[in-house]
Amino acid sequence: MNTADVVFNIQRFSLHDGPGIRTTVFLKGCSMRCFWCHNPEGQHPEPELRYFPERCIACGQCVLSCPNHAHEMHDGTHAFLRENCELSGLCVETCFSRALQMEGRAMTVAQVMDEVLSDKAFYESSGGGVTLSGGEPALSKDFAREILEACKVHRLHTAIETCGEVPWASLEALLPFTDLIMMDIKHLDESKHQRATGQPNDRILSNARRLASSGKTIIVRTPIVPSVNDTEEEIIQIATFVRELITLRTSAHQNGNGEIRYELLAFHKLAAGKYPSLGLEYKAHDIEPPTKEKMTSLLNAARRCGIEASLR
């Protein structure tokens, strides 16, 4: 219970990351860099200082509190010099307007469980539980495993959201305490995958096959991002791969253990505003979300491959 790692959000009343009313714990750090990422604050494994200029009231307290000269005032306007910041966090304490905030803090398993168990009554009533997300939760293997194990002691439903780009042993360690796995497959073409996410896809696909053989319930997900994977041909490739996973499952578990389903998610731009606060550049500005018609035609293409698919 003393194992600690960096958590950037604990989202209570989370309804879209598994069954029932849930709490989603977001672990910081990801192995991929998908350019449209909607949780960019989860990419870097360490805490980060976020600056929201629209909240700043130019009181100048941060300038006085910072030992590293990361804040300056020019003609009544505040400037944050990220390159000087050493994450002392002192400015955050004196920033009453919440223009400066620390994203992520090291928490122990016990601290996470304390927060998670606050909503136990809601999980019990609704068949909900806890989802580990991120970032990539399997990168914090021991921390993630201990949280899931503690949840199981309390008989909570458990789920993980993974990008799959981790050593197999890291995922395998979580399996005994995980009821539901939500895993992204973003592209079957290796070079296109690499361009879009910064990583090849061979380990992801091999992990997906091993997960399928494990008999766990799996939801395979594809975020539909125009210019990356929004053609019927590309979705049919992924859906065919999902059908292969189902075949693997059936041969490994005759009695048909947990199901494997496929979900398509539409790319959206709601995360664009997060990037500047982290000092990152948003590279999906020029991409428009796919239309409803587009999503429906891709869904139908996936279904024609003979798998259970839905839009989320």
Place this chain on the structure above:
Amino acid sequence: MAMKDLLKMLSANFEGLEKQRLLFVNKTPKYGNDNDEADDIMRWVFDEFYSVVNGRTNTKGGVYRINMLPTTCHVYFGSVTGASADGRKAWMPLSEGISPVQGADRKGPTAVLKSAGKMDHVRTGGTLLNQKFTPQLLEGEKGIENLSHLVRSYFTMGGHHIQFNVVNAETLRAAQVNPEQHRDLIVRVAGYSDYFCDLSVALQDEIIARTEHQGF
């Protein structure tokens, strides 16, 4: 901070003291977040109110009981109440019934219900908790089911009454600008439902300002 400094700030309605006001708004624990420190203060205030009012005789020979249902009076009461130490400026609406101060609940509806559940509802003639949801959150069978679990769990905790507004702020703002196109828009106000466009602008603003809970 000394009490006399605090009182001076409140008398000044935080004029020229925005930094200090934001300290109260953003850096102090607030009721509605399942935070025991803040919720204990709520209980203390509740107990005081109860012990002062409950059982007093009225002019007709009956006795007073306490209710935690302001209907729309929280707007009026706010309009005659000076600045408060939670960072609320003078004449702004108070919170509604036992709902958290507008915007103070930052941990979502389950935390609001946990906080409200710490009140001893049985000692009142009724309590009012208002929650506002966007339609997306309650979409489909699953959305309705989750809502029912939310209500059931709240009642298990001793909650007495909860009501929901299901609209998004955009719709409400649009209705403020073009009332004739949104005449049919009904919102739960406080203990009753009303046509949004028939409400006063102050009450409309207040309904828009109430925290929107969104799923992620």
